[in-house]
Amino acid sequence: MELIFEKNRPGAPDIYFPDETPAGARRADEIVPDALRRNETLDLPSLSELEVVRHVLALCRRQVGIDSTFYPLGSCTMKYNPKINEAVARWPQYASLHPLAPDETAQGTLQALYELERGLAQVTGMDEITLNPLAGAHGELTGLLLIKAWHESRGDAKRRKILVPDAAHGTNPASAAIVGYEVVTIPGTPEGLVDLKGLEAALGDDVAGLMLTNPNTLGLFERDIVKIAKLVHDAGGQLYYDGANLNAILGVARPGDMGFDVVHMNLHKTFSTPHGGGGPGAGPVGVKKHLREFLPIPFVRKDGERYGTSEERPKTIGRIGGFYGNANVLVRAYTYFRKHGRDGLPKVGQHAVLNAAYVLAKLQKTYTRPLGLPCMHEFIIQPTEEMLAKGVRTLHIAKRLIDYGYHPPTIYFPLVVKEAMMIEPTETESKATLDGFVEAMEKIAKEALENPELVIGAPHSSPVGKVDETKAARQLDLRFCACE
Amino acid sequence: MTYIPHTEAERSEMLKAVGVARLEDLFAHLPEAVRSPALDAPPGLGEMELSAELERLASKNRASNELACFLGAGAYDHFIPPAVMELISRGELYTAYTPYQPEISQGVLQLIYEYQTMIATLAGCDVANASLYDGATALVEGVQMALRQTGRMGLVLADGAIHPHYLATLRTNLTAMGVKLEVVPPDGGGFESALGALGEKAAAAGDALACVAVGYPNFYGAVADLSKFAELVHGAGALLVASSNPFAFGVLKPPGKLGADIVCGEAQALGVPLQYGGPYLGYVASTAALVRRMPGRLVGQTVDVQGRRAFTLTLQAREQHIRREKATSNICTNEALCAMMAHFYMSCLGQRGLERAGELCLSKADLLRRRLRGLAGTSGAAIKDVPEYAAFHEFVVETRRPAREVLAGLLKKKILGGLDLGRYDPKRAHEMLVCVTEKRTAAEIEAYVEALAVL
Numbered sequence: 001m002e003l004i005f006e007k008n009r010p011g012a013p014d015i016y017f018p019d020e021t022p023a024g025a026r027r028a029d030e031i032v033p034d035a036l037r038r039n040e041t042l043d044l045p046s047l048s049e050l051e052v053v054r055h056v057l058a059l060c061r062r063q064v065g066i067d068s069t070f071y072p073l074g075s076c077t078m079k080y081n082p083k084i085n086e087a088v089a090r091w092p093q094y095a096s097l098h099p100l101a102p103d104e105t106a107q108g109t110l111q112a113l114y115e116l117e118r119g120l121a122q123v124t125g126m127d128e129i130t131l132n133p134l135a136g137a138h139g140e141l142t143g144l145l146l147i148k149a150w151h152e153s154r155g156d157a158k159r160r161k162i163l164v165p166d167a168a169h170g171t172n173p174a175s176a177a178i179v180g181y182e183v184v185t186i187p188g189t190p191e192g193l194v195d196l197k198g199l200e201a202a203l204g205d206d207v208a209g210l211m212l213t214n215p216n217t218l219g220l221f222e223r224d225i226v227k228i229a230k231l232v233h234d235a236g237g238q239l240y241y242d243g244a245n246l247n248a249i250l251g252v253a254r255p256g257d258m259g260f261d262v263v264h265m266n267l268h269k270t271f272s273t274p275h276g277g278g279g280p281g282a283g284p285v286g287v288k289k290h291l292r293e294f295l296p297i298p299f300v301r302k303d304g305e306r307y308g309t310s311e312e313r314p315k316t317i318g319r320i321g322g323f324y325g326n327a328n329v330l331v332r333a334y335t336y337f338r339k340h341g342r343d344g345l346p347k348v349g350q351h352a353v354l355n356a357a358y359v360l361a362k363l364q365k366t367y368t369r370p371l372g373l374p375c376m377h378e379f380i381i382q383p384t385e386e387m388l389a390k391g392v393r394t395l396h397i398a399k400r401l402i403d404y405g406y407h408p409p410t411i412y413f414p415l416v417v418k419e420a421m422m423i424e425p426t427e428t429e430s431k432a433t434l435d436g437f438v439e440a441m442e443k444i445a446k447e448a449l450e451n452p453e454l455v456i457g458a459p460h461s462s463p464v465g466k467v468d469e470t471k472a473a474r475q476l477d478l479r480f481c482a483c484e
Numbered sequence: 485m486t487y488i489p490h491t492e493a494e495r496s497e498m499l500k501a502v503g504v505a506r507l508e509d510l511f512a513h514l515p516e517a518v519r520s521p522a523l524d525a526p527p528g529l530g531e532m533e534l535s536a537e538l539e540r541l542a543s544k545n546r547a548s549n550e551l552a553c554f555l556g557a558g559a560y561d562h563f564i565p566p567a568v569m570e571l572i573s574r575g576e577l578y579t580a581y582t583p584y585q586p587e588i589s590q591g592v593l594q595l596i597y598e599y600q601t602m603i604a605t606l607a608g609c610d611v612a613n614a615s616l617y618d619g620a621t622a623l624v625e626g627v628q629m630a631l632r633q634t635g636r637m638g639l640v641l642a643d644g645a646i647h648p649h650y651l652a653t654l655r656t657n658l659t660a661m662g663v664k665l666e667v668v669p670p671d672g673g674g675f676e677s678a679l680g681a682l683g684e685k686a687a688a689a690g691d692a693l694a695c696v697a698v699g700y701p702n703f704y705g706a707v708a709d710l711s712k713f714a715e716l717v718h719g720a721g722a723l724l725v726a727s728s729n730p731f732a733f734g735v736l737k738p739p740g741k742l743g744a745d746i747v748c749g750e751a752q753a754l755g756v757p758l759q760y761g762g763p764y765l766g767y768v769a770s771t772a773a774l775v776r777r778m779p780g781r782l783v784g785q786t787v788d789v790q791g792r793r794a795f796t797l798t799l800q801a802r803e804q805h806i807r808r809e810k811a812t813s814n815i816c817t818n819e820a821l822c823a824m825m826a827h828f829y830m831s832c833l834g835q836r837g838l839e840r841a842g843e844l845c846l847s848k849a850d851l852l853r854r855r856l857r858g859l860a861g862t863s864g865a866a867i868k869d870v871p872e873y874a875a876f877h878e879f880v881v882e883t884r885r886p887a888r889e890v891l892a893g894l895l896k897k898k899i900l901g902g903l904d905l906g907r908y909d910p911k912r913a914h915e916m917l918v919c920v921t922e923k924r925t926a927a928e929i930e931a932y933v934e935a936l937a938v939l
Contacts, residue, residue, distance in 0.1 A: 001590070001594065001793065003594070003597075003598060004598050004831055005598070005601065012834060012836075013836075014833070014834065014836045014837045014840055016563065016565060016832075016833060016837050016840075016841070017563075017837065017840040017841060017844060017922060018844075019840075021843075021847050022844070022847055022848055022851060022926055023926060024851055025847040025848060025850060025851040026847060026850055026851075027843070027847065028735055028842070028843035028846040028847060031846050031847070031850045032707075032735065032736065032846060032874070033709075033874060035709050035737070036707055036709060036736055036737050036874070037735065037736065037737060038733060038734070038735060038736055038737050038738065038741075039737075040741075041835060042602075042605050042606060042734075042835045042838070043601055043602065043605040044602055044605065044606075044830055044831070044833075044834050044835040044838065045830075045831050045834060046834040046835060046836065047831065047834065049565070049567050049832055052567065052571075052828065052831045052832050053567060053570075053571065055831070056571045056574070056595070056828065057574075059590070059591035059592075059594055059595055060574050060576040060577065060591055061576075061591070062588075062589075062590035062591045062594070063576040063577065063580060063588070063589060063590065063591025063592055064576060064580065064588045064589075065575050065576045065577065065578065065579030065580035066575075066579040066580075067575025067576065067579045068575065068576055068579075071581065073581055076581055078579075078581060079487075080487050081578070081579050082487060084531050084534060084535060086573070086578075087535075088535075088538045088542075089759070090569065091538075091539075091542050092547055092548075092549035093542035093543065093545040093546075093547050093549070094542060094545065094547070094759065094760070095547075095757040095758070095759050096547040096548040096549045096561070096757060096758050096759075097545055097547040097548070097758055097759065097760040098547070098548060098553060098555050098559055098561065098758050098760070098900065099558075099559050099758065099760050099761030099762075100555055100557055100558075100559065100903055101546075101547075101551075101555065101760075101900060102891075102892075102895065104546075105545065105546040105547070105551070105895070105900075106545055106760065107544040107545065108541040108542050108543065108544035108545040109541075109545055109760050111541055111544065112541055119525055122523050122524055122525055123523065125520070134617040134618060134621065134762065134763075135617060135815070135816065135817035135818075136816065136817060137804070137814045137815055137816045137817065138617060138621070138815075140814065141814060145656070145660055148660065169805075170803075170804040170805035170806065170807070170808045170811070170816075171804050171805075171814050171816050173804075173808040173809035174804035174807070174808060174809055174811040174813070174814035175814040176809065177809035177810070177811075177814075178657075178660070178661070178813075178814050179660050179661075180660055180661055180662060183808070183809040221513060221514055223513060223514070223515060225515070225518065226515060226517055226518065249514075249520075251520060251523060252511055252514075252519070252520055253511070253514055253518045253519055253520050254518065254520045257517065257518045257519075257520070258517075258518045266817075268817065272487075274578045274579050274821070275579065275580065275581045275582070275817075276577075276578050276580075276819075276820050276821030276822075277577055277578070277580040277581070277582065277583065277589075277592040277596075277820040277821060277824065278580075278581070278582035278583065278592070278614070278615075278781065278817065278818055278820030278821075279582075279615070279617075279763070279817040279818040279819045279820045279821065279822075280617075280762070280763030280817070280818075280819045280820075280821060280822060281817040296656075317656055318652055318653070318655060318656035318659075319620070319649055319652035319653045319655075319656055320620075320621075320653055320656055321617060321618055321620050321621055321649075321653060321762075322558060322618040322619050322620040322621075322647070322649050322650065322653070322750065322761060322762070322764065323558075323559070323618075323649070323760070323761025323762060323764075324760070324761050324762075325761070325762055326762035326763040326764075327759060327760035327761050327762050328757075328759035328760060328762065328763060329762065329763055335534065335538060337525070338526065338528075338529055338534055338537060338538075339485055339486075339487075339528060339529055339531070339534050340485065340486055340528050341485070341525055341526050341527045341528030341529065342522065342523040342524070342525040342526065342527060342528070343527055343528050344485055344486040344528040345523060345525070346520070346523070347486050347488055348486060348488070350507040350508075350510065350511075351486075351488045351490065351507075353510045353511070354490075354495070354498055354499065354502070354507060354510060355498075357502040357504075357510060358498045358501055358502055361501050361502050361503070362501070373513070374510070374512075374513050398585075399587065402585070402587055402588055407581075407585065407588065408585055413805075427486075427487075427488050428487045428488065428489065429489070430489040430490065430494070431490065431494040431497070431498060459587050459588075462587035462588055463587070463588075463590050464586070464587055464590055464788040464792055464794040465587065465788040465789040465790055465792075466587070466788060466789045467586040467587065467786060467787075467788050467794045467795075467796045468786045468787050468788065468789070468794070469586075469786065469796050469798065471786045471787065472784040472785070472786035472796050472798040473784070473798050473799055473801075475786075476775065476784060476798070476799070477784055477785040477786070478597070478600055478604075478611045478612075478775070478782055478783070478784055478785075478798075479597070479600050479601040479604050479605075479610075479611060479612070480597075480598070480601045
């Protein structure tokens with residue numbers, strides 16, 4: 001498809017601003033010295049608004065979201081993004097509020113943020129929440145800075161290592177490295193859980209903490225979590241909860257009760273705020289009491305019936321972003337929180353697991369199930385030996401799903417399982433949708449044996465076919481240039 | 485109340501297929517000790533009541549739809565064409581995940597590629613990434629690029645006239661990394677970046693110095709020609725990082741054309757609403773030589789199996805999901821949706837519209853500035869002085885009474901008058917930062933002047 005720059009019609013009239021200089025004002029060229037004026041043209045398109053709208057809608061036809069189709073992307077929690085969240089966030093009282101506006105003009109938003117904090121503390125079993133982190137990885141960075149500050153406050157400067165399971169998300173080690181920690185990978189058991197002996201061997205007085213997801217990245221609940229917490233704490237370390245999989249236990253079990261000291265949440269997963277094609281997210285962090293004084297600034301406090309912002313936290317790790325978190329993402333999450341309330345939230349976790357267990361029960365008849373423990377909100381399957389013998393691999397099955405109108409699951413993650421397909425249906429999908437997906441997967445399984453070329457060559461129906469990623473990386477083209 | 489669609493019959497059938505009797509049985513393998521107690525939270529609501537509840541809260545805000553906003557300081561109240569909000573409401577876009585499956589993600593991928601082009605051209609750079617969190621974290625990422633590129637981990641010099649929140653964020657991160665940060669404030673309590681002092685320190689720093697970061701326009705709205713300064717920084721073997729509002733580059737020469745190696749900052753002004761500080765739009769652009777040091781996602785153009793134009797995420801070997809602890813950054817989720825909003829904004833306005841908006845900002849800010857300067861010293865006026873320096877759409881006003889009191893008086897007249905600089909520096913308690921965008925009307929500007937004549 002044409003780029004917007006290739007539709008350029010230089011000189012298309014502007015419809016937004018007056019031509020005249022305001023009465024009594026000087027012209028721009030009388031104000032800015034010539035040396036500082038842009039005197040080159042920009043590669044910005046010049047089109048009518050209608051042409052822009054049509055360009056974008058043409059691109060929408062080459063894009064799928066949750067609103068278009070079932071999106072069982074494991075580890076990403078692609079649940080329905082309720083429309084009321086979006087409507088509320090666009091009301092001018094929320095959307096047009098300046099971040100440095102006096103507290104007295106922001107009482108509604110501040111109350112929402114304050115109550116969201118309290119709600120997230122309840123759901124996670126933590127003592128205090130900061131809403132500052134702007135995404136999950138940002139929450140990880142924040143949590144690790146808190147752990148570091150706590151160790152240092154105790155005069156314990158020798159803890160240079162962070163333990164991470166071999167199946168962890170890549171952000172875990174990347175975040176630890178930014179904080180200056182050495183990353184030590186600990187092995188898993190054949191069952192898919194943390195190897196307690198391996199953990200014990202890795203623990204010592206040089207370990208700052210362990211980062212863990214629970215359910216873990218294989219979709220399995222770490223049943224020894226209380227023992228793991230004790231081992232880590234006895235060795236003087238801190239236990240970090242990566243909230244990527246919180247949806248599985250929402251309202252059912254709490255990281256705080258498992259012994260975690262720091263928790264981050266991905267509100268763009270668990271609390272239904274849209275993924276936006278890659279962001280924005282929100283990654284609030286919860287902590288136990290002993291870490292409270294190190295939390296980043298600013299924070300919201302309540303004084304009688306008034307809400308205010310404050311930076312008075314003498315031992316804070318400091319600021320971690322421009323203002324106070326992705327506030328309008330937080331307003332969406334608050335809307336979701338109030339919608340569900342104390343009775344609705346536990347149903348989310350329960351049905352997220354029910355939907356996953358149901359699809360697994362069906363698919364394990366046609367695909368290989370590598371792990372035997374009960375599944376939580378997501379599960380891993382693999383192509384069978386017969387399919388692999390025909391040359392059909394996970395990538396092919398994923399791409400063939402596109403022809404059936406579905407977004408593929410997460411593939412080749414976690415790295416520790418060969419040919420992994422990780423499927424997370426989420427609780428907002430109906431039985432009819434799940435049945436349709438199962439049926440498509442069964443058809444693909446049959447095709448893989450009877451007509452493998454059909455599967456291997458997929459997708460056949462998408463706007464573009466398989467994309468040459470090697471060329472993209474070797475002949476780097478990251479922007480349009482009119483000069484060519 | 486939930487968004488779970490199951491009927492009672494469907495639930496029973498599904499439980500049966502799984503082989504359990506009740507929902508609770510799905511969690512039978514969890515230890516008793518970790519089971520959640522009943523949540524201490526309000527009961528759930530139907531959407532009718534929910535909407536009323538959120539409206540009740542909204543009515544406690546007094547936002548820029550109600551107040552005339554002369555407050556900027558890193559967040560700007562510009563006119564956003566309704567088409568931008570209309571387009572960003574497309575479910576295909578905002579409910580999509582990161583475009584890891586290019587076959588069904590060409591929409592987002594092409595939009596981001598086009599956005600990268602627009603930001604790079606605006607910043608005067610070769611390349612731009614697919615977005616970062618916000619202006620503060622973009623400065624951190626920009627500085628980290630310089631640290632990696634130079635291999636110098638000893639010192640980062642920063643202009644004290646960069647947004648104080650960005651400097652604070654940079655300090656948080658550099659402290660954790662063990663890199664020294666030295667901040668050089670403007671000379672003599674002024675408002676222009678101390679390029680002279682920064683240059684001297686850079687020249688004296690030797691091999692330790694990775695980069696110098698400057699604001700352009702800086703926190704106080706001041707702009708200065710960076711080209712000679714850039715030569716000096718390069719002469720010291722360091723890189724120049726400019727923390728910038730790209731909206732200004734419709735009319736101003738961008739840092740990339742003045743010798744900056746890395747241009748980063750906050751692009752909220754390009755079509756993203758104020759929304760109490762987030763989500764905003766961090767961006768980073770640089771010379772081609774630095775592309776492999778770029779943090780976060782990059783979209784590249786390529787072809788599909790049939791040779792048709794196609795787009796895909798590229799150079800992923802820099803990123804955390806491949807490189808883990810050796811990645812250029814830990815960033816994963818970025819601000820793609822805000823990047824698309826900026827795309828729609830820039831596409832609708834085009835070069836002419838962006839220039840025109842910038843010119844109106846300059847003219848209107850200059851108008852208010854001169855009117856206020858005319859008031860300075862007149863009896864009864866709140867204004868002591870309006871210092872002279874080259875500025876974009878923000879400037880400092882010195883007040884007779886504490887700025888806090890002056891701003892409170894303006895708020896009573898439904899004017900969000902600016903930022904009390906005493907918030908960051910007690911010595912500046914009689915100074916306020918005032919911003920005038922193209923959106924401010926002649927009547928609002930007049931009301932501002934009238935109010936200050938008698939406050």
